Amino acid sequence: PAGAAAPLPEQAAPLPTARPAGRPFDPPEELARLRGQRPLSRLAFPDGHVGWLATGHALVRAVLADPRFSARQDLMHNPLPSPMNEWPFPPAPPGMFINMDAPDHTRYRRLLTGAFTVRRMRRLTARVEEVAAEHLDAMERRGPSADLVEAYAQPIPALLICELLGVPYADRASFQRQATTLNDHDATPEEVSAAYTGIYTYLGELVPAKRAAPTDDLLSELTAADLTDEELTNIGLLLLGAGLDTTANMIALGTFALLHHPGAFAALSAGPGIADTAVEELLRYLSIPHTGVRVALEDVELGGRPVKAGESVAISVLAANRDPAKFPDPDILDLRRNASGHVAFGHGIHQCLGQQLARVEMRVAFPALAARFPALRLAVAPEDVPLRTDSDIYGVRRLPVAWDGGDR
Numbered sequence: 001p002a003g004a005a006a007p008l009p010e011q012a013a014p015l016p017t018a019r020p021a022g023r024p025f026d027p028p029e030e031l032a033r034l035r036g037q038r039p040l041s042r043l044a045f046p047d048g049h050v051g052w053l054a055t056g057h058a059l060v061r062a063v064l065a066d067p068r069f070s071a072r073q074d075l076m077h078n079p080l081p082s083p084m085n086e087w088p089f090p091p092a093p094p095g096m097f098i099n100m101d102a103p104d105h106t107r108y109r110r111l112l113t114g115a116f117t118v119r120r121m122r123r124l125t126a127r128v129e130e131v132a133a134e135h136l137d138a139m140e141r142r143g144p145s146a147d148l149v150e151a152y153a154q155p156i157p158a159l160l161i162c163e164l165l166g167v168p169y170a171d172r173a174s175f176q177r178q179a180t181t182l183n184d185h186d187a188t189p190e191e192v193s194a195a196y197t198g199i200y201t202y203l204g205e206l207v208p209a210k211r212a213a214p215t216d217d218l219l220s221e222l223t224a225a226d227l228t229d230e231e232l233t234n235i236g237l238l239l240l241g242a243g244l245d246t247t248a249n250m251i252a253l254g255t256f257a258l259l260h261h262p263g264a265f266a267a268l269s270a271g272p273g274i275a276d277t278a279v280e281e282l283l284r285y286l287s288i289p290h291t292g293v294r295v296a297l298e299d300v301e302l303g304g305r306p307v308k309a310g311e312s313v314a315i316s317v318l319a320a321n322r323d324p325a326k327f328p329d330p331d332i333l334d335l336r337r338n339a340s341g342h343v344a345f346g347h348g349i350h351q352c353l354g355q356q357l358a359r360v361e362m363r364v365a366f367p368a369l370a371a372r373f374p375a376l377r378l379a380v381a382p383e384d385v386p387l388r389t390d391s392d393i394y395g396v397r398r399l400p401v402a403w404d405g406g407d408r
C-alpha cells in the first residue's frame, strides 16, 4: 500500500562454519537459529554470488528430489571457501556423473547400480572383516597406542576401493599412499597435485589392462559396457573420491564420538543389531558431508520464496539432520534411535551409490574395534584432537588413542 515502508531486504550472510567451543560434534549454532526462523535463508557465497541456504529437513529433501535443481558443477557456485573457487567451474568430464543431471547421469548410474550385485557385496563384506582384523592385529603388535586415522580409519576404505576396482595386490601400497595424500591436510599443494596425477595416470593404465585381461571386479565388469577408457578412468576416480575420505572420516570421527559419550563405545559390543542403528545414528549425528549445493534451472517457488533461475541453493545436510521437526531431541546421540530418513547419504537421484559398502565398512569397523580394544581411550584431551573444520568433509586429522596403559 502507498506510504508503507518496504520491508528491509534480508541480509545475506556467509555460511556459518565455526563449531561451538568444546562441542566438536555439534553444528554451528547459527544454523539452528536460521532454521528456526525459516527453512530457506539468503546466503552470501564466497565468490560474491547471493543465493540461498536450505536448513529444514523437508525442504532439503524437496530440493534434492526436484529435477528443476541441477547438480552441474559448471552452473553452481560453491558455498564453501576454497582456493579453487574460480567461477564458473568447467563442465564435468565424461564419467564424472555426480556432477551431471538426467539423462546423462541416468545412463552411468544405471550401469554402476547394475554392477553393485548381491554377490559382489557379499564378497566385499568378507573382505572388510579380513582387512579390519589385519589392521587390528597390526595395531596390537605396535601398541599400546596409535593414530586411529592412519592405523585403521583410512586403510579400510582405501583397501576396499582397491578391491572394488581390482587394483592388483602389488600396486596397493602405492595406490593407498597416493589416495591418502589426496585428502591429507598436512601435505603441500605440490604433493597433493603429484598424488592426483599419479592416481589418474595409474587408473588410466588400469582400465586398458582390465579390458585386455578382465578379472573379477567392478572395473573389469564395466569394460563390457559401452564406455570409453576416459569414462572408465573418471568413474574409477569418482569412486575413490567419493568413497575414501567420507568413510575414513566416519570411522575416525565416529570413534571419537563413541569414546566421548559415556558408555557408547562399550554399547557396540552389546550384541547384534546395535551396530546397524548405531551406524545410521552416527551418520545423522555427525553429518560429515555437511554442505551440498544445487542450482535452479528455472524460477522456482521454494518454501514460499522466489528462487530465480541460475541461483545456487546450498544444502545444509548438517542442519537438516538436526531438524527437531524430523528427529526428536536431535542433538542427542542415541545409538538405538530410528535415524532413517537422514540425508547424510544425500537424497534423490544422486543418493550415495556406495552406501551399502559404506554401511558394511562401518558396521564391521566399529564393533571389531570395540571387541579388540574394550579399554580404548583418547590419548590426548578431547580439545586437542585436530578437527577438519576447513574441509567439505568434516572429521579429524588424527585421533591419538591408547589402550592397556599405553599413552602417546
Ligand code: HEM
Binding pocket: 071, 097, 098, 099, 109, 164, 238, 239, 242, 243, 244, 246, 247, 250, 288, 289, 292, 343, 344, 345, 346, 347, 349, 350, 351, 352, 353, 354, 355, 357, 358
Ligand atoms: C554420492 C555420502 C561412501 C560413492 C554421495 C552423496 C553423499 C554421499 C552425501 C550425494 C552427493 C550429492 O548429492 O551431490 C557418502 C558418505 C559415505 C559415502 C557419508 C561414507 C560414510 C561412499 C562409498 C562409495 C561412494 C564407499 C563408493 C565406493 C558415491 C558415488 C556418488 C555418491 C559414486 C555419486 C552418486 C550419483 O551422483 O549418482 N555420497 N558416501 N560413497 N557416493 Fe557416497
